[in-house]
Amino acid sequence: MKRLLINVCAVSVLTSCIKLADLESVGGTQQARETFMEKFPTAVIDGWGSRLGYYVAEFTIGAYEGGLDTNCVAWFDENGKWYLTESSMLYADLPQAVISAFEQGDFRDCTVKEVYCLDTPDYVEYAMLIEGNVYGYAQSAYIYYRESGALHISIVNPRSDYTYGDYLLAPICNKTGLSSDVDAVPAS
Numbered sequence: 001m002k003r004l005l006i007n008v009c010a011v012s013v014l015t016s017c018i019k020l021a022d023l024e025s026v027g028g029t030q031q032a033r034e035t036f037m038e039k040f041p042t043a044v045i046d047g048w049g050s051r052l053g054y055y056v057a058e059f060t061i062g063a064y065e066g067g068l069d070t071n072c073v074a075w076f077d078e079n080g081k082w083y084l085t086e087s088s089m090l091y092a093d094l095p096q097a098v099i100s101a102f103e104q105g106d107f108r109d110c111t112v113k114e115v116y117c118l119d120t121p122d123y124v125e126y127a128m129l130i131e132g133n134v135y136g137y138a139q140s141a142y143i144y145y146r147e148s149g150a151l152h153i154s155i156v157n158p159r160s161d162y163t164y165g166d167y168l169l170a171p172i173c174n175k176t177g178l179s180s181d182v183d184a185v186p187a188s
Contacts, residue, residue, distance in 0.1 A: 028048045028055035028057065028076060029055060029076075029078050029079075029080065030080075031076075031078070031079050031080025032055040032057075032076035032077075032078070032080045033080075034080060035076055035080040035081070035082055036057050036074060036076065036082075039074070039082060040059065040061065040072075040074070042061060042062060043059040043060065043061055043072070044059060044060050044061075044062075045057060045058070045059045046058040046059055046060065051075075051163065051165060051166075052165065052166065052169055053077075054075045054076060054077060054083065054165070054169060055075070055076045055077070055078065056073060056074070056075055056076075056165070057073065057074045057076070058071075058072070058073050059072050059073075059074070060072065061087075070087050070088055070089070071087075071088045072085055072086060072087045072088070073085070073086045073163070073165070074086075075165050075169060082121065083120065083121070083165075083169055084118060084119070084120050084164070084165055084168055084169060085117075085118075085119045086116050086117075086118055086127075086163070086164045086165065087116060087117045087119065088114070088115070088116055089115050089116060089117050090115065091112055091115050091128075093115075094115060094126055095126070095147055095149070097147065097148055097149030098126050098145045098147070098149050100149060101145060101149035101150070101151060102128070102143075102145070105151060106135075107130055107132075107134065107141075107143060107154075109132055109133065110130040110131060110132030110133070110134060110141075111130065111131045111132055112128050112129075112130055113128075113129045113130065113131055113140075114128065114129040115127070115128050116128075116164060118144075118164050118168060120168065123146070123147075124147055125144055125145060125146050125147065125152075126144070126145045126147075127142055127143065127144050127145075127164055128142070128143050128145075129141075129142055130142075130143060134154070134156055135154075135156060138156035138157045139157065140156070140157060140158070141154045141155060141156040141157070141158070142154065142155045142158055142162070142164070142167075143155075144167070153167070155167065
């Protein structure tokens with residue numbers, strides 16, 4: 001019985017690996033690729049993968065007037081529907097309301113390591129990876145702000161493979177219907 005259970009587990013693991021490899025070699029569905037090209041015609045695609053049941057494209061968009069290339073990740077479903085684009089950005093390019101909220105808030109003494117614009121069909125928000133004394137014990141956190149500057153969630157000591165889509169698109173976190181001026185989850 002034990003040997004049968006081990007064999008069933010091994011087959012399940014191999015099957016899931018084959019499906020993931022097939023998905024990555026295909027580069028998303030045809031519909032996802034078409035939607036991607038319509039939405040980002042000047043993008044340079046770095047690769048396609050999958051996460052949480054979505055097709056995920058990693059790409060760069062060229063710099064404007066001597067700036068740096070923007071690293072992006074876009075999430076699509078199998079029908080080509082676009083759900084999220086994560087775009088790297090400079091801290092100075094954040095909306096003033098977000099900068100003010102951060103600089104006057106509980107995390108003002110932390111170091112900002114990364115800044116991203118998270119664009120969805122329903123709202124835009126901004127995320128930062130910060131390091132320092134977070135809530136008196138954590139070393140790092142992702143903090144999410146609405147365009148209005150409202151801090152609505154922080155995720156402390158995230159996993160090493162954490163992505164913004166994990167929070168925004170995870171099946172357990174239904175974010176549809178949110179407006180940009182309403183907090184999704186209260187910050188603690």
